Amino acid sequence: MKKNIILMLAILLAGSLAAVSAQSKLQTNPGGYHGELDYPMSWKRYYGYEEWTKIMRELQKKYPQLADIQSIGKSRMGRDQLLLTITAKSTGKPETKRAMWVDGAIHGNEVNGITCSLYLAWYLLTRYDYDPFVHEILDRTTFYILPGLNVDANDSYVRFPNTENNPREPYRPADDDGDGLFDEDQTEDVDGDGELSVMYVEDPAGEFKLSPDKRRFVRVDDIREEVRRFRRVGAEGFDNDGDGQINEDDIGGPDPNRNFPYGWSLDAGYPYPMSEAETRNVFEFQLTLPNIFASFHYHNTGRLIMFQAPPAVRPPAGQAPGAPAMGPRAQQTVQQRLEELRKTDKYAYLADRQVAPEYQHDLDVQNEIVSAGARILKDYTPTIGGLSGQAHAATYYMFGAYSYLIELWGSPAFEADIDSDGQVSEEEFMKWVDIELMGEGWVLPHKAKHPDVGEVWIGGTSRKHVGRTPPARYIETEALRNANFVLYAASQFPKIDFGEVKVTPATGDLYWVEVEVKNDKAYPTSSDRAVALKRAVMDRITASAGGGAEIVEVPAASTAVDPWNRAAQSEVVAAKGTEFRLKGHETKRFCVLVKMTGAAGSVEFAVRSKMGGPAAKRITLKAE
Amino acid sequence: MSIRPLKSLKRFKLLTLLAASAAVLAVTAPAPAASKVPISFDDYHGYAATVKYLKDVAAAYPQITALLEIGKSNMGRPIYVLVVSNMKTGTTVDAHVALRNPRAEGVKNVAPMKPDMGKPGHWICGATHGNEYTGTEVCLYTIDKLVSGYGADKETTALVDGKAFYICPIVNPDGVFNSLEKGVSQRQNSAAKDDDGDGKVNEDGPDDLDGDGVIAQFRYKDARGAYVVDDEDPRLMVRIRPNEKTDKPRWSVVAEDKDNDGDKRRGEDPEAGIDLNRNFPEGWWNDQGFAGGSGDYPTSAPEARALAEFFVTHPNIFMAQFYHTMGGFTYRPLGTAPHTRLDARDVAILDFVMGKKYLETIGEDVPEAWKDPARIPALREELRKTSKNKYAIERGYELPYGWKVSYDEVNDRRYGFGMSTDWDFLQLGVWSITTELWNPAKDIPGLPRTSGAGAGAEGPAARLGLERALLKLQDEKYGGKLFARWKPFKHPELGEGELGGWNPRYAANAWPGEPLAGVCDRHYRFEMFRAGLLPDVVVTEAKARLLYTSESASEATAAVAGGEVRIKKGGAKGKYRIIEVTAVVENKGPLATHTARGSALRGNREDVVWLVGARDKVTFLQGTPYQRLGVLDGATRIPSAAAEGGGGMRMATPRTPAEESMMPPPQAQRRGGPPGPTQVRQGGARREVRWLVAVEGDSPLKIVVSSQKGGTKAVDVKVQ
Known part of the structure; x- marks a missing residue:
């Protein structure tokens, strides 16, 4: 039979159906309305601590069904580190879903990370009802978003005159110059113009002169040239402690991104792992989140996708230390494979690293994700990230979460290098300021009085948000592309x-x-x-x-x-x-x-x- | 840490001893008559009494003590450090150098330094492991001696005036509280953690089954048991080898405990958290890149973090002792790595100077090599024939019982991960050691002789002999309070058996009374010896000579151009006095101002000397306002054998500890701008320094010398 x-x-x-009212708004037309005006805000400026935390609180109030807000701890100077937890609560509590961690500006001066992570939160919240892609992701995934990690220095960088390099670290007092005093000689806005530029003094033996257009100080090439000469003093500031040096002991101590436990060493990160309240609060909070699946950490600058890769297999016995773990043949294979892949995908990337078989899949996954990242971000270069106590090393090596450090923006190199020689000459840079920044962003040399040095000339540099952090007009482009990359990664969970x-x-x-x-x-x-x-x-x-x-x-x-x-x-x-x-x-x-x-x-x-x-x-x- | 003799005792868990049973030995504590806060060592203090004592001392001696709370335990108990130092002596650089034109932003992240931070610091702590509270008693004894000896004893007075003692009797408040006040022996800190993953926290710890206040042992007849009753004293249980045949009845011995949550396991989720002495940053990771030490990350425990933070914010600390029990010996660094990670000069100070004194203190023979380092090459040859320890052969001597490393040199294996002493020595450049207090065979005067007993002897027979002697002693002198007689008890899970045995309270700590006081005194004396080794940087021969006067400072400045100073004699008269200041800075202490290791570490700085005057009235013509001095040697010649052979351990000719490696930190090396501070390059313990300044009127000048670990001193300069 x-x-x-x-x-x-x-x-x-699995899970329940999404709310009907929400579904009615869902858009499939890329030209349609996606919710931007439900919470309108400007993405063409930087926000200080009070402002960005106010935006976070308001967003949470407007979207309580999607967002929670909490402080994960206080900074050295007592500021709350505010974190948004975003997911569709209707489909489950945040801790029941796999999660994406996003933090910005662990380095105080790299405040572009604040706007990028804040933008991501805003994008998720405003679009959930309208955008099926976002909708599905939030139904299945939780986002933990900490826009400003190093809040004390972040706030200072946005609101006060600073060079593009400072303040970078948390405010643990440190004796940078070894004179027995701590943080005693910081930068100051000598001329009170709101910018921290460079000081020169007139000196017949000086190496600099004014450029013909009087906008820059340039080196004197011909020693016989009879011209008004200048000696470079350094960044704007006073000699606070009277030791004859200026700005030699600026505020702040250890590099916060050398303060995490994995790969930490004393040389990388004095004084000890997790010594700073700002980083310890983050790590302690992450320890309570076994659902973190991947993480993004925003930095400036350089347009890099620095991903964590599995450990390289050790060089074969007998090979000198420091020799590439990968034999010449294997390297050739990677190169050949890459050339093959690039015939159909110019963004394809393959990590040049040989890993143990039990780690091969992690490497394959990262290759695939960062290739897509290179496509989304344009002009960004994937590269394997370092260990040395960095946050993203801890997320991968201690939690097993896939992690990415994004070096946002990239100075104006890509825009300004019009002769495509891979470098930006001063002339090219000035052209870029004139044409693309429409004249914004330059401090013209001018005289000022200085209590320690006498008469000084100050200027001949770009303003704060030009090199390391993008000028306002570029913030949104940077933020949108990076939000896309994070969402792409989340879509591949x-x-x-x-x-x-x-x-x-x-x-x-x-x-x-x-x-x-x-x-x-x-x-x-x-x-x-x-x-x-x-x-x-x-x-x-x-x-x-x-x-x-x-x-x-x-x-x-x-x-x-x-x-x-x-x-x-x-x-x-x-x-x-x-x-x-x-x-x-x-x-x-x-x-x-x-x-x-x-x-x-x-x-x-x-x-x-x-x-x-x-x-x-x-x-x-x-x-x- | 653990010990080999008496291992069987240490397994046992503990209990509270009622106050009545505490006064067991009529021994007068060696309390000096002068003490305003009397203390006795007839029993252990525990957490509450220790805190009370510290507060009383701080209140009674405000001029020479300060009580600091440096953190809180997981259960919220404060961790205290008592600073013992004359609060009137001592100064710091920031008290002398005035700052001007600060940033408008006005961030207040730097607190003024306290005077004790301008003195060489000596850290002494106890009870990192909660059930090793003998160290607490040594700390209290040391405090008592320092405060009562101040003003009465010359040496003590000099130490309290010139040094800063940071004494932390209890690093692990929860462990001590549970061990002594609650009677549950606890080595670790406490943690609200679900150890067994059943959703309940700390629900199954040890239990006092018979309610006698002691968590002792339960023994029951068991055909597969690992114990038999001792022939000589039937109260003692003797462990037998797994395959050993015996005609005697077999017993099992377990801790007094029951299954509180019905999961068929006993004591699987106690309050105990992590081992704090595996939670420090040095060597916390294993070689495969996974966690080796305790906790989620180095310094994850609040107690470990409190210590780390205190050390980092007190860079004047140069000597450190972390008391543990037991064994009666000292672990000098390292435990996580072989001595090839140490500088030979540091090893020489550790062994030939500190180790020698320690052996003398505890009455152990000093190795030949330490008495006469010149013999090391010959001794090395002898060791080549007899020793299996390649590191001993390199050194030329085996480390003796009383002064050793926890690293397993014979098998080339690390002892553990993330230990405080290694961290302190390797990452901060502090002379840190761990003394395992209490060797009953040596520390109890008149311990009865029984068969098998011997001082420091190893092996089961020796251990049994010692145990018999101890049992006899507690019968005779402690009224039998330290060992509970076995009495029948029906265990809810194991059935009929007996409760009794050693009271864990005394199992791994110096017995109260005379033995404890003796341990305290010997180790107090040893630490005072070490305090006497601290560097002491002073200014001698400060001179200021008026060369001539001038109309303007800038005229004098011009005279310096070209790197040479042309001193015009006579010449113009004016309100600017051109003055040459010379001084000698000297380290009068026995040790250099950094260890050889420490001189190469980030976070440590060179000794510096400032010439301080009014900003608007003093112009520096030659010599920068502060000058870098490198590392000042100490008075002690580093003992060594001449540089013969010896593989990794080269006993090279002593030289100034790594002065060349003491470079300005990278941030200070900047291009452009004015040249950096003057670098004074002279060897030895002395530096001759010089400035040429133009001073308006009779504006005063002073010299401030500041050594991170050798102290800060300020001297006014009188113009001649």
């Missing part, structure tokens, strides 16, 4: 789906029921590093049967009773469930042996995956 088995499938939805279902008669009333479990996304359900750290929570599939069907337990070595060799290709789901991990773009097959005891029955497969989400599939079996 021949039996036909008809399959009826019903996929059980693992997602467990069921694929093809097969039912194969075995013998008698017995049938093999087989399902495909797949992850079409780039990221695996847990990283290789998380596995190595024993932090990974394995995915788990269970099977149950109902009605006129029951599952027959199959011993592990089942191929002998399986004439079609089903179990050899797919794994038999154990009675207690079977653990597995899905890599990116991977499909695994699982099966059960079912005995039909009645006319109809059903088999249900359920997968629990911490990072890939739950999924279930019911298969109805009916004998005809």
Whole structure:
């Protein structure tokens, strides 16, 4: 007697349906309204601490169904480090979903990170109701966004006259010049014009003269030239402690991005790991978040995607230390593969690193993600990030989360280098200021009185937001592209789906029921590093049967009773469930042996995956 | 840390001893009559009494003490440091150099320095491990001696005037509180952590089953047990080897405890958190890049962080002692790495100077090599034939029982990860050591002789012999309070058996009374010896000579052009006095102002000397306002063997500790601008310094010398 088995499938939805009102606004037309004016704000300026935290609080108030706000701790000077937690609360609490961590401006002066992370929060919140892409991401993913990490220095940089390099560190007092005094000789705005430029004094033996257009100080090339000469004193400031030096002990202590525990060393980051309140608050908070799956950390400058890669395999025995871990042949292979890839994708990237087999997938994943990042960000270069106590080293190496340090902006090099020689000459730079900045951003040399030096000339430099942080007109472009990259990465977080279902008669009333479990996304359900750290929570599939069907337990070595060799290709789901991990773009097959005891029955497969989400599939079996 | 003798005792958990049973030995504590806050060592103080004592001392001696709260434990108990130093002596650079024209922003992140920070600092702490509170008692004893000896004893007075003692009797308040006040022996700090992952926090710790106030042991007959009853004293349980055959009944011995949460496990989720002495930044990671030490990251424990922060904000600390129990020896660095990470000059000071004194203090023979380093080449040859320890062969001597390293030199294996002493020595350049107090075989006067007992002897037989002797002693002199007689008890899970055995309160700590007081006194004396080694940087021979007077400072400035000063004699008269200031800066202390290691560390700086005058009235013509002096040597000649052979351990001719490596920090090396401060390059313990200044009127001048670890001194300059 021949039996036909008809399959009826019903996929059980994970989570509940999104609110109907929200769905009614969802846009599919790229020319349509996406919510920007629901909370209008300017992305063409920088915000100080009071302003950016006010924006965060207002955003949270406007979107309470999506956002929570909290302080994760206080800075040395007592400012709260405010963090937004963003997810669609209707589909689950933030801690139940895998998460993306985003922080900005760990270096006080790199305030572009504040605008970029704030922009991301605003983009997510304003667009959730309108943008299906954002909508789906927030239904499944949580974002922890800390716009300003180094709040004391961040606020100072935005609101007070500063060079583009300072203040950079948290305000732990330090004796930079070894004279026994701490932070005693900082920069000052000598002429009170709101900018910190460079000071020169007239000196017949000086090496500088004014440029013909009187906008810059340039070197005197011909020693015989008779011209008014200047000696460079240094950045604007006074000799506060009377030691004859100016600005030699500026505010702040250790580099906060050399203060995290992984790869930390005393030379990289005096005085000890997690010594600063600002960094310790972050790390302690992250320790309470086992759901962090990936992280972005914004810096300035250089247009780099610095991603964490698995450890390189050590050089073969006998090879000199410092020699490339990768043999010449392997390197050639990477180069050849890359050339091949670039025939169809000019943004393709392959890391030049040989890793142990158990880490290969992490490297493959990072290659794929940062290649897309290079495409989204334009002119950004992917490169492997360092360790040495950096925040993103800790996120990958200690938590097993994929991490990215983005060096935003890139001085005006890319815009200004009009002869494409890879360098920006002073002339090219001035042209760029004149044409593209429309004259904004330059301090003209001028005289001023100085209490320590006498008469000084100040000027001949760009203003604050020109080199390291972008001029206002470029902020939004930078922010939009970077938000896109973060969202792209979030869209590639693992997602467990069921694929093809097969039912194969075995013998008698017995049938093999087989399902495909797949992850079409780039990221695996847990990283290789998380596995190595024993932090990974394995995915788990269970099977149950109902009605006129029951599952027959199959011993592990089942191929002998399986004439079609089903179990050899797919794994038999154990009675207690079977653990597995899905890599990116991977499909695994699982099966059960079912005995039909009645006319109809059903088999249900359920997968629990911490990072890939739950999924279930019911298969109805009916004998005809 | 752990010990080998008495290991069996240490396993036992602990309990509170009622006050009545505390006064066990009628021994007078060596309390000097002068003390305003009497103290006795007839029992351990515990957390509350220690805090009370510190507060009382701080109140009674405000001129020479200050009580600081440096942090809080996980359970919110304050961690205290008592500063013992004359608060009237001592000065710091910031008290002399006036700042002007500060940034308009006005950030106030720098607090004024305290006077004690201008003196060489000596850190002494106890009870990093909560159940090792003998160190607490040594700290209290030391405080007592310092405050009561001040003004009465000449040496003590000089130390309290010239140095700063930072004494932290209890690093781990929760561990001590639980061990002594609560009676639950706890090495670690406390943590509200779900150890067994059942969703409940700290729900299954040790239990006092019979309610006698002691968490002792439970023994029960067990055919697979690892213990038998001792032949000589049936109260003692003797561990037998796994395959050993015996006709005697076998017993199992477990801690007094039951299963509180019904998960069939006992004591699996106690309040105990992490080992604080594995939570420091040095060597915390293992070689594979995974956590080796305790906690989520180095200094994750609030107690460890409090210490780290205190050391970093008190860079004047140069000597450090971290007391532990037990064993009666000192671990000098290193435990995380072999001595090849140390500079030979530092090793020489550690062994030949400090180690020698320590052995003399505890009455152990000093190795031949330390008495006569010239013999080292010959001794090295002998060791080549006899020793399996390659590091000992390099050095020319084995480290003795009383002064050793925790690094396993024979097997070339690290002892642990993230230990405080290694961190302090390697990352801060502090002379840090860990003394494991209490060796009962040596520290109890008149310990009864029984079969098998021997001082420092190893092996099961020796341990058993010692245990028998101790049991006899506690019978005779402690009224049997230290060992509870076995009494029948029905255990809820294990059935019939007996409760009793050693009281864990005394299992790994110096016994109260005479033994404890003796341990305190010996170690107090040793630390005072070390305090006497601290550098002492002073200004001698400050002179100011009027050369001539001038109409303007700028005229004099012009005379300096070209790097040479032409001194015009006679010449114009004016209100500017051209003055030559000379001085000799000298380190009068035995040790150099940095360890060889410390002179190369970030965070440490060179000794400097300032000439300070009114900003508008003093112009510097030659010599910058402050001058860098490098590292000043000490008076002690570094003992060494001449530079013969010896692999990684080269006992090279002593030289100034790494003066050449003491470069200005990178931030200070900037291009452009005025040249940096004058660098004085002279060797030895003395520096001759010189300035030429134009002074308007009779505006005063003073010289301020500041050594990070050798003290700060200010001297007014009189113009001749």
